[in-house]
Amino acid sequence: MKLPDPPLLVITNRKMTSRPLMTVLAEALAGGCRWILVREKDLSHHDLVALTVEIINLARPYDAFVSVSSNVQATVAAQACGVHLPWGSDVQYARQMVGPMRWVGVSAHSLAEAEIAARAGADYITLSPIFATESKPNYGPALELQGLREVAHALTIPVIALAGITTENAADCLHAGAAGVAVMGTVMRAVDPFATVRQLVNVLRR
Secondary structure, rough: OOOOOOOEEOOOOOOOOOOOOHHHHHHHHHHHHOOOOOOOOOOHHHHHHHHHHHHHHHHHHHHHHEEOOHHHHHHHHHHOEEEHHHOOHHHHHHHHHHHHEEEEEEEEEHHHHHHHHHHHHHEEEOOOOOOOOOOOOOOOOOOOOHHHHHHHHHOOOOOEOOOOOOOOOOOHHHHHOOOOEOOHHHEEEEEOOHHOOOOHHHHHHO
């Protein structure tokens, strides 16, 4: 799997934003984001597909990738580039549904989970929580850079560092072996998503 350049995944959460989600994403794309994960689990299938198609159209001029969280059927219906599965999902079933050309990612929270996901055929994993964050309170203590390093060095598929990622520690995650980083609140809550993403991109490209 070839990650987008820059290796920055922006995860949506419209309930975190003080402005319309599409406005935030437009600024994030202008700032350099090239990979968006649509994570709006409370939406109906119809509304999720419609939102994903709208985001895909917004992202198209930037050649940015758009994935969908959890919903395999919505991924196919919207013709998104991939699906991201919660831990415990059937990776092989998802692969059969989305086909060989779309990405299948999996959320993992330990080395054991990461190895299981890789063996099941995941194209990449997100590993969390790397740092303490309000968005990931239920997955145990933060893995920190040492935990990230252990998982990244054990796997042959890309590991995306998630939770508590900021402009101050994003580069440290890459140095620890992460192939990329993922953010949600850092961008969704940002006063200036354009500037926040631009800063993250600059850090990741140093």
